[in-house]
Amino acid sequence: MAHDLASLTQALLAAAKRAGADAADALAIDGRSVSIDVRGGTLEQAERSEAVELGLRVLLGQRSATISASDIRPETMEAMATRAIAMAREAPEDPYIGLADPDALARDIQVDALELYDPAPEPSPADLEEDAKRAEAAAMAVKGITRIDAASAGYGASRIHLAATNGFSGGYSRSSRSTSLVAIAGEGTGMERDYDGDSRIFQTDLRSPEDIGTSAAERTLARLNPRRPKTGAYPVLFDERVSSSLIGHLLSAINGAAIARGGSWARDLLGKQVLPRALSLTEDPRRRRATGSRPFDAEGLPTRQRAIVEDGILTGWTLDLATARKLGLQSTANAARAIASGPNPSNWNIALSQSDRSQADLMAEMGTGLLVTSMIGATINPNTGDYSRGAAGMWIENGVPKYPVSGVTIAGSLPEMLKTLLPANDARPWLSRVVPSLLVEGLTLAGE
Incomplete structure (x- = not known):
């Protein structure tokens, strides 16, 4: 279930004001990622992470403090605000800090025009494993390559929302898909390695695993002797x-x-x-x-x-x-x-x-x-x-x-x-x- 990041940032700001902040800004990030590593044609490692993180900066006069947490419970946000204020009271004064003038803030934010997020379905771990295997196979097919140090594929997506007591509130989403490979040639002190990889926002823009594996292999061979x-x-x-x-x-x-x-x-x-x-x-x-x-x-x-x-x-x-x-x-x-x-x-x-x-x-x-x-x-x-x-x-x-x-x-x-x-x-x-x-x-x- 997706979290309402705009509401979370507003709740953080409200907690900061109750704790005594003169001004504050809050950042919320909801992200997930999957990474797959293959070696010798078999799965070596698979990782998936999901997290919601909150960051709060409070301003007390010309003093400030920043605090973060990965717990979105209301009592945690209240504790964050209280601790941030206590930290700010001990911080040195900085005459240059302060939020932006409300008249200067971004308005009518056109996020879709930037194409930062690929609406295509998230790839399955099996899809990513197949990409890594294809890259590894392409590299090993190049004569002279002795082994593959790492063949990897990954996917990530995140939502970001920023809000501040000057009236700003805005957010956007990002996505990425990647494939990379490190090839090794030679033995002992004559060993050399090189790599290639690609990372794109849209999965359809990503270079083929075969292209990446072959390129990494050829680069490695060019470094021998x-x-x-x-x-x-x-x-x-x-x-x-x-x-x-x-x-x-x-x-x-x-x-x-x-x-x-x-x-x-x-x-x-x-x-x-x-x-x-x-x-x-x-x-x-x-x-x-x-x-x-x-x-x-x-x-x-x-x-x-x-x-x-x-x-x-x-x-x-x-x-x-x-x-x-x-x-x-x-x-x-x-x-x-x-x-x-x-x-x-x-x-x-x-x-x-x-x-x-x-x-x-x-x-x-x-x-x-x-x-x-x-x-x-x-x-x-x-x-x-x-x-x-x-x-x-x-x-x-x-x-x-x-x-x-x-x-x-x-x-x-x-x-x-x-x-x-x-x-x-x-x-x-x-x-x-x-x-x-x-x-x-x-x-x-x-x-x-």
Whole structure:
């Protein structure tokens, strides 16, 4: 039986007011998920979870506290409110907290247009098991694959409702279906592994298990017998699978929380060049069938499309209400929150400009260098942008892949790297970060 999330959030708000809160907001999430793991053609693990979770944030003057529970009984909600008020009384004052102005709240919320929920019937555990088995069989059919580390399929659905004492009340539903596989080739110290997977809102959009299994196997075989290149300065081509990490570092640097703390290498770059002049970085939280889409943020403000970087120029920070007030600006409607925590700035659907060149075109342009297909670890100095990461991939000579590479470290200055990006045209449009392969000139590779 489905719970009335709107009524639950209103009951939480009423309990908070009775306990003495000056203002409050409440979040309710009702979710279910199923995951299946297969190994050797037989079921290895099956999990199903269902839960209703409640989160309450109370404001007492300029003090606040957040509390959560997975019990929806009225007495539990009363206890939550009482404890939250007691916690808020002990919390330090924050002059920037507060709910949104009622005039700024999202109205006439059009959830269906975003297509965040697939109305198709929930797949049975047997359906998911069959998907995982098909992916495993396809991978094992590729000569050279020794075994499968993991073949998995899953489904999830959730309903979300947010309400606040400023009058906001709204909710929406999400669904997802996924298939993934990790393949292994070689033995002992020569063992290599790689993966592939897909996750979509609509089940009919999901790639076939055979495609995923075969792709994971081929990627794994391509990593066998790796070498380490000579230490030196080379161009580096970040494959589309990992290129979004570069944009992720930029997004972290322009997050309002980092800017408000003064702990970001981008703190003085507003209105200045951060990407090549030909590139723009946009955010569209209302893109159809995208996992990052939402009609409103975690403070009830209507989401909207915006240009974060336009023609290479940084146009603004990513802000929730508190960081916006601290910086003397307006929220960009980017507040996100979990059940047990208050709002923080976060980005939704991101897209970087693409070119008309393929990844092969960029390899030909780079001549000799490294195509990075996987990365491990990260050392990014948030104040200076100094960049260092472990990587593996394929060594390119005269524009042609020659041999696999592993155990190499890439180092450079992230602000300078971002200014030299050359994009390909291979970004997957359904991801929440639509970023193509990216070529960066003159990075230092530490190899042999």
